[in-house]
Amino acid sequence: MPVVFRHRGFRFLFYANEGDPREPVHIHAVKDGIDAKFWLWPEVSVVYNDGFNAKTLRELVEVIGNRRNEIARAWNGFFGEGD
Template sequence: MPVVFRHKGFRFLFYSNEGDPREPMHVHALKDGLDAKFWLWPEVSVAYNDGYSARTLRELIELITHRRQLIASEWNAFFGESN
């Protein structure tokens, strides 16, 4: 479960087993037992949400959008490929 970065108590990560075949590039945001998954391309969007408010999701989308290149770089370094 590689953690890409942390921000205000959130952990942004992906799981080492991301499906077979592997799901498209994405990141999970976890905090206080809640989880949401965000697709990175073609634009950052919510794949699923398990408890965050609409306001929090908007804030997370903005943050992930700003750090999308970092997340993509970490994904590619971990999985050894571009997706």
């Protein structure tokens, strides 16, 4: 599972096996055994949340929004897809 970046103790990553057919570009935020998944487009949104509170989710959405082009580049580079 490629870690794209770390921020304040969170690992932002995706899994090498992201479904068949592959799901759209997204990122997981993981910390202390808790995982949340976010779609990147058309706007950053929570797909599922395994226990983060609302304040933390808002912060994660903001961080992901600020870095979503970086996330998409990492996804495309890993999976061999074009931008």
